[in-house]
Amino acid sequence: MSRHQDRIRAMDEPDGPDGPGDEVDRLVAAWRRELPRADLSPLEVFSRVTRLARHLDRARRGTFAVHGLEGWMFDVLAALRRGGPPYELSPGELVARTLVTSGTMTNRVTRLAGLGLVERHPDPEDGRGARVRLTGEGARRAEAALVDLAATEQVPLEALEPEERAVLASLLRRLSAGFEA
Amino acid sequence: MSRHQDRIRAMDEPDGPDGPGDEVDRLVAAWRRELPRADLSPLEVFSRVTRLARHLDRARRGTFAVHGLEGWMFDVLAALRRGGPPYELSPGELVARTLVTSGTMTNRVTRLAGLGLVERHPDPEDGRGARVRLTGEGARRAEAALVDLAATEQVPLEALEPEERAVLASLLRRLSAGFEA
């Protein structure tokens, strides 16, 4: 067992300095008991990222529902809205911003168009392409949902001091760089 | 716009001290241009968590495939394996460890049983309950996949110093506490 692994968290303390252990502490402790030879330090970070993302998804569901949206709708509408006027992107650009496949985006746009939140137009400059444009209603909902989301997520964030939030954001940015490169 | 929001990241620097901006930097900058009155600091943290989780999912897919597994299979098999002998849990306990619904777990267990990786037995002590037990093959695959996963994820983690990893794990633990409580 490596030195820095011990630094991550001393496993013989029942409760660390951060309070009672979370589910990942229990998960890592269990694996360490079963497979003592493996270096499990990545789990301390990455399992927490995955689990936290799951929790965030659940929490966001309620926020979006207030505005008549689901998560996948918000992803698309928000990308169009924050792009600014004329609130219009190609399906390919939307794919790049949302980490889904092109087939998924085609379906999303079709369903959003059926709801009157976007319009699909042919690209006048390229016969192969399409343009997806936000409607007024789509723009209103995207804005309202974003403002609500940011306000709602302040609450869990208050567990950290402002300086700690900055450190966390910075560390996450550097980790993400390895994947987005 | 609050003071600490500026501390999170000065948006007038094209590149921060952490290197070139990531997709979340661009996302937040765009929203800040469109809706200057909103406090968007939660996005700096939570959008990165969500996006990083997506990247991790993709990366893990390849690792699991080497061992003939998919992510959802690993979640179940790993929970059973790390529990130790007799490598057996109820569907309800599996649900609590994997953040999915009970209906999802029923399906997962059925499919894993069809593959010979788990066995489903009635609970001898409670006629309503069931017990899900890992087979030898299920245990072997779960172990091998975990060891491979931990080794593979060392690579992206090397973007951070050991002390930074500990700080990151600690901050994430405190954030998670707000959701798991």
Next chain:
DNA sequence: TAAGATTGAGTCATCAATCTTT
């Protein structure tokens, strides 16, 4: 009545193949 688990309907995702235009 409640707890534990299962079922079925409906939704949304991915993947590979295809169509059209460049």
Next chain:
DNA sequence: AAAGATTGATGACTCAATCTTA
């Protein structure tokens, strides 16, 4: 050929309703 978008087949998830035993 290659780029952009769409289609259809398949897979997995959620939700609400249901079944069985406590």
